[in-house]
Amino acid sequence: MTTINVENIKSHAxxxxxxxxxxxxxxxxxxxxxxxxxxxxxxxHHLIPVSWVGEITDNKIVLTKDSQEVKDTWVEA
Incomplete structure (x- = not known):
């Protein structure tokens, strides 16, 4: 399992x-x-858990959930 460094998550990614x-x-x-x-x-605004992050590359955050699952379970902020 890859460890995600939350410091690599940048605004507007x-x-x-x-x-x-x-x-x-x-x-x-x-x-x-x-x-x-x-x-x-x-x-x-919506909140998603950092635990959904699979990888961080080139100013992109790639999740381990598909778009339908994300939209079904994200939390409105």
Missing amino acids: DVIASCGTKVGEVDHLQGSDQIKLTKHGDGH
Whole structure:
């Protein structure tokens, strides 16, 4: 299992679901265990757990969840 360094999660990085769909952009880290996404098309911020991050590359955060699972389980902030 790869360890994710949360310090590598930068504001405005694209957040990509495991299926390749962009699900948002990083607004900022909230605490050490949640990523707050910029406002979505519904006008709300959403929170996703850092534990969903599979890898961080080239200003992209790639998740271990597909886009439907992300949208079904993210938390409105």
